[in-house]
Amino acid sequence: MALAYQLGLKRSVASAGGHASIRHLHSLPSYYGAYAALWCGLPALLVLGFWTAFEGNIVTSVLIGYLPEAVQQTDPQRLNLILNDIKNLAGGNIVSANVDPAMQQAAASYQDLLSISAAAKTVVVLALGILGTLWAWKRISPKFRARNAVEKTVNIFLIVCSSIAILTTLGIVLSVLFESIRFFGKVPFMDFVFGLEWSPQTSIRADQVGSTGAFGAIPLFAGTLLIALIAMIVAVPIGLMSAIFMAEYAGPKFRAVAKPVLEVLAGVPTVVYGFFAALTVAPLFRDLGDAMGLAVSSESALAAGAVMGIMIIPFISSLSDDVINAVPQSMRDGSYALGATKSETVRRVIIPAALPGIVGGILLAVSRAIGETMIVVMAAGLSANLTANPLEAVTTVTVQIVTLLVGDQEFDSAKTLAAFALGLMLFVVTLVLNIIALRVVRKYREQYE
Amino acid sequence: MEQTMNMSKTTAEPAFDVNSSALADRRVDGTVGKIRVDNPRMSTTDVDVYYGDKHAIQNVSLDIGQNEVVAMIGPSGCGKSTFLRCLNRMNDTVAGCKVTGTLLLDKEDIYDPKIDVVPLRVRVGMVFQKPNPFPKSIYENVAYGPRIHGLITSNADLDEIVETSLKKAGLWEEVKDRMDQPGTGLSGGQQQRLCIARTIAVSPEVILMDEPCSALDPIATAKIEELIDELREQFTIAIVTHSMQQAARVSQRTAYFHLGKLVEVGETNQIFTAPKHKLTEDYITGRFG
Amino acid sequence: MADSPQKLRTIDIVERNLKKRYHAERRFRLFGLLAVVTGLMFVSALFFDIINKGHGAFLQTFIQLDVELTAADIDPQGSRDPEVLRKADYMGLVKQSMREMYPEVTGRSGRRDLYAIPSSGANLYLRDLVLSNPELVGTRQQIWVPADDDIDVFNKGGSTDIETETGRGIASPSGASGEISVMTTTNSFTPILAEVKENLAAQAAELQRDMKRLESSLVSLDASIVEMDQQIEQAQNTNPGHLQDLQNAREDQVNQRELNRAEIERLSARAEDKLKRADTPGGEEKLSSDLPSYLLKINGGLVKVDRVSNVGIFGRVLLPLDSANEAGDGNWQLLTLETPEDDRRMKDQMIAWGLKLQDQGRMEKRFNTTFFTAGDSREPELAGIGGAFIGSMLTLAVTLLLSFPIGVAAAVYLEEFAPKNRWTDIIEVNINNLAAVPSIVFGLLGLAVFINFFGMPRSAPLVGGVVLTLMTLPTIIIASRAALKSVPPSIREAALGVGASPLQTVTHHVLPLAMPGMLTGTIIGMAQALGETAPLLMIGMVAFVVDLPGGVFDPSTVLPVQIYLWADSPERAFVEKTSAAIMVLLAFLITMNALAVYLRKKFERRW
């Protein structure tokens, strides 16, 4: 491509009649270079990308064609194993099964196929690059608007990039929705949303007892809400009060130290909180409970919720800080001028004025708490338990998604599909919360702008 | 600022040559006119205000008499608001603001460390340039002061205070049917009168008004001026204004500020008809400002 | 209301209420301060906890073995062929050396415990040594190998506190091995006996508390049975269908009451027995494994105290004594292992062996290079974060390569070129919402689309990187747009004014000015990606990966996932490893965030 760039550059200069008369060109020479480079690189890279993406599948299907009939007839899983062995063999690794001549042969042909494919790929890509360069070369002339052509390409690239966010959302919605619909084909929607029992462990054989499993998600929703509620009870007062203290009371020195330290909490990965919850806080609560004669589960909702609350404190406090600082000074002045004390001003003027923003922030935090995964995976329970007692173990939507999908899985079982249905619920709920929260916060901002 | 401190204290004589030219950038070293009155409500002597390094008010001495309206005029940035805010210690809320000098309210030094700002601000209320009603109902806006100070013992008391305050502020007729609507929903002039009602609801002794009409149309302005005239009977009022007509209409005495100094003070009539100081004259005849 | 007496009253009322109001003011302020302090306390508790648990992992215990590198075992043919050397049974040599060191250990299970002292990866050290220097075959070498994780924990003081007290009087052992008694001329063991009795009393008290609890539950059981009787009576008249249920329930309660009564009897008998023993002075008491262990160090050996009286003990020899001679005043010691044997993985015998290694200077702590270079392992002492670290770097590299250009391009388009229409509005709302979608949902997307639909490999950093790219894009786009917004329009106008095309304006003038802001956003996004776990679990990056990954297609794991995996392991030594891995991760994250803050400060511009 660098070569093509140089070529394009030279060509443009030459066509204009040498360096002296560059100004006859429509665009700067470098644009002609870039134009040529684009023509050289883009088609070739596109083909390369597609080739690499589909190479594996195509080669494998050709390889299957080489295998003996008997092998081809076996079920897909075994076939996969055999294919794996062959690939390993070709790569010179140890394989599980004994190596028979047929496999040897297959491995050899696999290697052949791979090298053919690689060679073909090189040739095609190179050829495309050269062709592209030639095409560009031919088109370069003083009148040619290289700049516009290049800018158009760049523009398209920019548009594609900014659409990726949309594509991601679309991807999320489609993938989750698609699998969920398949799930609701097996388990009625109403049973899922209103069912009171959750035990997704289907047994291996269909004729065993309890083979169907139960997919009532209410206990999961309840557990999620319980933990989120505990988290909010911890995070909202502490976060809000510390934001108020920082904004209205703390001296600049204190603030300069305390604020970044508190914000460290926001940068700590959730897996660390999970570790803290599971190995420090949960045992602590259990021992405390023992000392007070209370039975506290070692996976209590309280421990997970409390630690989640700690995680959310900086979130609440920085959002509240923003909205409190957005309350205009004139509002404070009005209150002080009437002889109000600081706390009266805060409680009776600033907080009511900032309330919409604070509520929006809390909603965002709730959505955070509902979607939080690692803390609950590590510190909350695994089995569904419909209770409001924070000392017991409960499980959550995210925990179930993880347990259902981590480890071995068959992709068509109700079990795995259930995870996607849960994912759909999670996505919808958090999305709605976010939309409302972002609306509220924005409305609030506009009010004081 | 190595000026001699005793020079401007009580002297009513000009301390420098009034006829000197290029006055805009000359230091003004004293105040022309009568800064003292017979029955002062508030009395300030040698007030200096600093915002960090900036010397915003220099050596200002001024009395505000019982039941009189004192107007403060002067070009933008000359320190009128700053001086006004000193009078009920609103400058305490500004970080880095330092006030020196003597400020007396009924012979009590309001900057005495023993003085509490809360009762002080009850006695000296303030209305701001931009109306700043709280995001509460009209009723709650007016009820705010009496509530926080515990001035009322029953809801009926409160209703009465709210009603009389709104009546005094001339807003009652307009809002009596929508007391529970947000105060921020009123028009600018109504909001300003609401803020005045809010201030008089705690029955202060002195009311400070910082350009209360700057955001208002002539009709609303006229209403407020009328109001000021009525309020004068019960309160002592200091008002900052950019409108000389307004100063002439509502005030008994006028003080002219220039670049942080009090240049001239006197009977409003005299200031507007026969200013003694060149700067004052220039300002009121519209030569600059 | 504003007439003069009223005025007086107003200010009086204010003054009167003032005290209460200032009280409330102080209380409110205190609450605020408390909230901040609580938050700060959480930070310090978190960090203290992790550093406290993890700092030990940076050192690792090594033990020195005398290994006979017998030619017959390693290379019988004498070919010195690396293949042969590689395959030799080095573990056998390690075991041999352990047997030589503790010849007194003969039993099968004793041997097994003994072999557990060096790490199960010790053979690899021998192998590497021999491979790098084949001449050593046939010689006897002193070799340092890593110790097993339990020994490691013990050596770092993690299994129990050990207190040493010098013995007074003359102690005379009855033998040098097996079960022996040791008598002294003083009341040396009175404190132990006292402690045992004290403990008996405490146990008795505990039992009595349990009894109390049961008794109170008896009361409530009695009450509920009475209540049920009433219900049954009522049901007989009104609801016969329900009667059976009620009767069954009552039956259960009655049974429960009987069980409780029996339990109370049992508890009371045990408590009484313990109390009696505790109250009678002297005599002989047996120690139990829920009490601290006492070891007698005498004549170069160790005896574990089983039974104790004021003047003597009876116990089992853990390390053989040199002789059964009397030990003079001050020549023997009493060791107390504070943690009861029941509460630790290291049993007394192992501790005795460990103490011997320490005494001989054969045990030392070295900097733990394994932790930084090795991949995962089932054995804590062989496990490291090297593999996870490389995995993290590969994943992050993919994320950075994809998300930075895409994020910047998207931001540039939306901020500089996009027409303001519905479409860009949708994109805008969409990006804001995407930033708040739970990360696990991105994992579902990755699983469904990249792995199941496109058939990309599971556990690969490539897929992880792509998923994290989608997750961090909103952060980067939002930050980049803010950076672009902060470039004043005057600069654009100036550039456009001299005839630059919009694209040139952006690339030559706007982008360089916005770059620090964009970099800051990208670093923050990368820090987010580095700490992310949940979506990677979904796409199978939880594999147990021993080998260091070599490329973006190799199965690998990342630091946070490694932390998750280790946190799940029951071994105590893994707790230390987990905390240390967290320390490394946090160090990276804090550095990245500090860098972002620094960048922002440095390039902060006021226009």
Ligand SMILES: Nc1ncnc2c1ncn2[C@@H]1O[C@H](COP(=O)(O)OP(=O)(O)OP(=O)(O)O)[C@@H](O)[C@H]1O
């Ligand atoms: N909070 C502050 N910090 C620093 N300087 C200030 C502050 N408030 C005012 N000043 C400065 O003090 C001087 C006087 O300001 P002040 O607001 O009192 O002027 P003013 O006479 O009220 O003007 P205007 O008629 O425009 O309201 C000005 O130069 C201003 O810049």
Ligand SMILES: [Mg+2]
């Ligand atoms: Mg002003």
